[in-house]
Amino acid sequence: MKALIVSEIVDGKLSSGSLEIVSKAEELGLEYQLITLGSEEQPIIGSNSFKQTYLKRSPNSLQYNKIADYISNVIKNEQINLVFGSSTYQCRDIIAYLSVDLNSSPVSNVINFSLENDKVITLNSINGGQQLYKTEIDSSISFLLIRPKSFEPANIELNTDFTTIEIESGNCNVYEIHKEEKAGPQLEDSKVVVSAGRGMVDVANLELINKLSEKLNAAIGGTRAIVDAGWMPYSQQVGQTGKTVKPDVYIACGISGATQHQVGMKDSKFIIAINKDEEAPIFQIADLGIVGDTLTVLPKLIENI
Numbered sequence: 001m002k003a004l005i006v007s008e009i010v011d012g013k014l015s016s017g018s019l020e021i022v023s024k025a026e027e028l029g030l031e032y033q034l035i036t037l038g039s040e041e042q043p044i045i046g047s048n049s050f051k052q053t054y055l056k057r058s059p060n061s062l063q064y065n066k067i068a069d070y071i072s073n074v075i076k077n078e079q080i081n082l083v084f085g086s087s088t089y090q091c092r093d094i095i096a097y098l099s100v101d102l103n104s105s106p107v108s109n110v111i112n113f114s115l116e117n118d119k120v121i122t123l124n125s126i127n128g129g130q131q132l133y134k135t136e137i138d139s140s141i142s143f144l145l146i147r148p149k150s151f152e153p154a155n156i157e158l159n160t161d162f163t164t165i166e167i168e169s170g171n172c173n174v175y176e177i178h179k180e181e182k183a184g185p186q187l188e189d190s191k192v193v194v195s196a197g198r199g200m201v202d203v204a205n206l207e208l209i210n211k212l213s214e215k216l217n218a219a220i221g222g223t224r225a226i227v228d229a230g231w232m233p234y235s236q237q238v239g240q241t242g243k244t245v246k247p248d249v250y251i252a253c254g255i256s257g258a259t260q261h262q263v264g265m266k267d268s269k270f271i272i273a274i275n276k277d278e279e280a281p282i283f284q285i286a287d288l289g290i291v292g293d294t295l296t297v298l299p300k301l302i303e304n305i
């Protein structure tokens with residue numbers, strides 16, 4: 001089966017979501033290539049392991065219709081049957097265009113997939129991870145949107161060996177770009193994440209979260225409740241409508257463990273939860289549970305690390 005991975009660039013390199021799909025394609029022995037979207041001048045996205053085409057778009061124009069036209073032609077001309085993208089805003093837009101162009105329903109939120117008798121079988125997570133369903137795709141071209149952190153990223157050396165295609169400007173112009181400042185370890189790739197919930201009681205107490213994360217060299221996350229309350233920016237929200245993380249250690253401080261939060265962190269390797277309510281759902285998935293007040297437990301932890 002011939003496959004195409006629609007990929008993206010983060011910090012000048014192939015995104016970890018794209019590398020996760022590469023590792024699954026390698027595992028299944030698929031014949032695959034990458035088409036990567038971006039506006040960077042010199043990205044490091046090539047590899048000896050696959051054919052890479054860089055679709056360079058202008059940072060001042062959204063050209064998804066033109067990008068989709070280009071990719072549709074590649075799919076038709078090269079008789080590709082399987083098209084992947086990571087579940088990100090950009091890939092969702094592109095896959096939506098492609099699926100209409102090529103008349104095949106996309107399958108989203110895929111957390112695993114396999115090939116059985118030349119059919120693509122997917123496992124999908126819906127309703128904030130409360131339900132899993134299986135699909136068998138009965139179409140000559142399958143479009144799959146893969147949930148980030150579903151697979152380990154491929155450990156391959158990247159280079160600058162790829163073909164670049166410049167995409168002409170479209171009819172939707174970008175006139176302002178705001179980039180969130182990034183400081184310290186980032187949620188997506190940190191080995192330790194310290195997350196805060198409403199059980200931190202007051203925004204001022206997030207100082208304890210900062211101190212603990214500094215000691216552990218951890219990234220900081222939070223629940224939607226505290227993001228909505230303005231305690232933390234949305235870029236740090238973990239969960240169904242935020243980021244998915246899979247660190248070695250996840251420390252949930254004053255978090256109830258609603259399913260919408262769990263879906264973004266339940267695959268962490270070791271989960272530590274601090275909550276004063278021993279019935280809190282977070283304890284059902286915690287490897288280590290501390291029943292106590294965050295404002296008492298955290299200072300002791302910080303002091304003793």
Ligand code: FAD
Pocket residue numbers: 196197198199200201222223224225226237238239240241242243253254255256257258259260261264274275276277280292293294295
């Ligand atoms: P609460 O549920 O209020 O829990 C606070 C916890 O702190 C309680 O368990 C309490 O016992 C404990 N506590 C209180 N005081 C202390 C103390 N002093 N010491 C120790 N423990 C204490 N949520 C997300 O997080 N991420 C998402 O992406 C997300 N997406 C959503 C999408 C949809 C469509 C919907 C409907 C909801 C979504 N939510 C999401 C919201 C989610 O349902 C919960 O409301 C939210 O996760 C709760 O956040 P919390 O645990 O901080 O607050």
